[in-house]
Amino acid sequence: MNQDARPLIRVVAGVVLNHDGDYLLSSRPEGKPYAGYWEFAGGKVEPLENEMDALKREFAEELGITIHRAVPWLTKIHAYEHAHVHLRFFRVAADDWSGRLQAKEGQQWSWQRAGDFTVSPMLPANDALLKALAVPTELFGRLNTGLRGENRMGEYRVVPFAQAEPHHENVWIDENELARRGKLPEAKSVWAVIDEAAQWPRVQDADVVLWRVADNTAAEAVCALLTEGVSLPLAVYADAALMRRFAERWRAAGVHALVLNDETAPV
Numbered sequence: 001m002n003q004d005a006r007p008l009i010r011v012v013a014g015v016v017l018n019h020d021g022d023y024l025l026s027s028r029p030e031g032k033p034y035a036g037y038w039e040f041a042g043g044k045v046e047p048l049e050n051e052m053d054a055l056k057r058e059f060a061e062e063l064g065i066t067i068h069r070a071v072p073w074l075t076k077i078h079a080y081e082h083a084h085v086h087l088r089f090f091r092v093a094a095d096d097w098s099g100r101l102q103a104k105e106g107q108q109w110s111w112q113r114a115g116d117f118t119v120s121p122m123l124p125a126n127d128a129l130l131k132a133l134a135v136p137t138e139l140f141g142r143l144n145t146g147l148r149g150e151n152r153m154g155e156y157r158v159v160p161f162a163q164a165e166p167h168h169e170n171v172w173i174d175e176n177e178l179a180r181r182g183k184l185p186e187a188k189s190v191w192a193v194i195d196e197a198a199q200w201p202r203v204q205d206a207d208v209v210l211w212r213v214a215d216n217t218a219a220e221a222v223c224a225l226l227t228e229g230v231s232l233p234l235a236v237y238a239d240a241a242l243m244r245r246f247a248e249r250w251r252a253a254g255v256h257a258l259v260l261n262d263e264t265a266p267v
Ligand SMILES: Nc1nc2c([nH]c(=O)n2[C@@H]2O[C@H](COP(=O)(O)OP(=O)(O)OP(=O)(O)O)[C@@H](O)[C@H]2O)c(=O)[nH]1
Pocket: 011, 012, 013, 032, 033, 034, 039, 040, 041, 042, 043, 044, 045, 078, 080, 083, 085, 087, 123, 124, 125, 126
């Protein structure tokens, strides 16, 4: 529980991609708390400013580039010694920014491969985020036999925990089963599967939450949860018809991954 009584400072940061699928990180300039630590560029939202304008301003000021479009991603509250911050991260696709990168505040910047970051130290609040970036944004398959996707390190599979073998890194487990076990299974990453919003608070320790969406009502509930802001990556599992209807709205609201249930697809 968050017991810090200090007022929350609103911060925005951008997770910017290039056409190779790498992420832009920059170091904090001299004179700021945690100088030399690596972060996603961004900064405090000014009074009366909206988050998107703050993001655009910070990128222009710090790195000299123009952000044209950004979609919300994760939010996080973190209590530092120097401040109690509410962070909102946005994802910026390779085609959604332009300009030549310049270190305008004497900082360093680097393109990094998710899952294989070579710069350090990172800001302490960002650990879970960096892990989330290695989770692909598009997967397909069937829950019962396993899901497949790809990240910069190669193939990425998620298998049912009940069938997992030691070499399987990513497993999924139903929230009801998780409640019975009382603890997360041991795996590099654990996907908790839910069917409704009421289960969301119970899966906050998972690495990824996968919402099994069966109808329009559940699809709308996903939009509502994303609009509130989520602090861990939310993936949606749906068939082709629901994907066609809702994919754009889920993406715009900040879904991490779309997982196509291809059970009904022709073989
Ligand atoms: N920009 C950025 N800030 C982050 C990240 N993660 C994280 O915990 N923070 C925290 O969010 C706060 C951002 O404030 P800042 O000092 O960068 O803000 P700013 O550029 O507006 O600075 P200023 O006060 O000198 O104008 C800091 O407390 C920083 O530690 C991140 O990935 N990017």
